[in-house]
Structures are given as structure tokens and as C-alpha cells.
Amino acid sequence: MIEIVTSSGTRGTQKICMLATDKVIIDFKNQPHSTGRMESAEIAVGNYVDYDVRPTCGIATREKVIGKFDDPSCFSFPERTNAGILWLGGGGYVEYLIPNYQTEGEKLIELQVSAEIASEAPGYAAYYPSDVYFSINGKVVGFYTSKGEFNDRSGTCNPPWWYGNLGQYGKKVHIAVNEGGSYIGGIKVSNTTLSDLDIQPAKQIRLRIFVPENAEHCGGFTLFGKGFGDYDEGIVCNYICK
Helix, strand or coil: CEEEEEEEECCEEEEEEEECCCCCCCCCCCCCCCCCEEEEEEECCCCCCEEECCCCCEEECCCCECCCCCCHHHHHCHHHHHCCEEEECCCCEEEEEECCCCCCCCCEEEEEEEEEEECCCCCCCCCCCEEEEEEECCEEEEEEEECCCECCCCCCCCCCCCCCCCCCECEEEEEEEECCEEEECCEEEECCCHHHHCCCCCCCEEEEEECCCCCCCCCCEEEECCCCCCCCCCEEEEEEEC
16 A cells, blocks of 8 residues: 655665555445355356347457447357446346356255445436346245445546546356345345255356346446456355355
């Protein structure tokens, strides 16, 4: 945080202290904790396998915007697998296949997912609530209400060219599902359990992030991945087995 250098002064040596960084982010991971064998995986935000996107929307790599703004067809372009950020209006979704590390004779005791998320407002708005839902294998585990699209400063990881009038960073959302229910940020949000998700060895696990059209706050969402926002990572999944 502080850089210290020495230099010659008029009477001996002087010590010069200066700030080495202009911001510090502390991430308190207050999700339920279980013990057992853990496997982790990171999924790029552009590696979705299905989507339903409507304006306002867009997708970008760290080098450039893919296609043009508010054109859903850009989500089908091949370079989307390199995307570090995407955003879409209310009523849409992106769906991912996440790896299944459970083996025969082993029991999954907790599945954890985390992602950096903000609302998607026309233009931008610091207060623009949006109910962002999460489902696994078709079962809704809960939703997180994003307070707005944050634009008061640049995201720590954003490339220099990233437009100042777009969302700059989000909040890290932690989801955990075990046999006690489903939790977001360590708070129980539903009674959906691991058994309800029917996760079996060698079977697909589908994660959907979406905002229903009938949500109380239908503000869309921005999903920050590697190279954007405040966390230099995509969607992170942890699997705890025994």
C-alpha cells in the first residue's frame, strides 16, 4: 500500500513515503463453510451455451466491443468466448454448462458459485434495482437484488479504453447450495437443496442467470468477468465432496 524510497538530503539521507495504490478492495466471503475435498473451476462469462438477450445489451472482450451495442445477434459471434463482460435488459438470460467434479461413490455436500454482477440501466443509474435470479438444473435457488449500475469510478480491472458512460464494476455475489437450503451472501434465501438439483456423476450441470419479465425489479444485469470490474475472474464454481 505504501512505497518507501530513500534519497540524499542536505543533511544525510531522507525517507520518502508515497501511496502505491489508490484503492483497496476487501472481499468478505461470508458464505456457509463445509469441509471435504474441494474442486474449483472458473468459467469465462462468454462461454454460455444458451441465451435469450434483448436490448439494452452488449458484449465485449478486453480489446474491443463485439459487434455493436443493442444487437442481440452479437451474442452468437465466435469471439464471444473471449468476452470479459456482457450485459442485457430485463427478461433475458445466459446459461452455462459448469463442470461436474462428482465421482461415483462420492457425495457432493455443497456447491458454491460466485460472480460479479450489477444492474443494466438505460444509460446508467446508480440506483436502478434489479432482481437477478439463479437456477441450477432448472431449479431456482434464489435471487439477488442488485442496487444499480455503478459508474462513480472505474473498475479496478477495466481496460483503459472502456467507455465511462457504461457500467464500471459490480458486487461479488456468493451462492451456496447444500442440504440445508440455498444461500446468497451467507443468508438463506430458499429451501432448494442439493437433492432438489439432482446432480449426478457424469451428468450435465446447467447454471442460468436471468431476470424474469415478471420480476418486481426488472432491471437486467451486467456480468463482469476476467479483465473487467473489480475482480479479475469469471464465474467461479467450488465443489465440496466427501
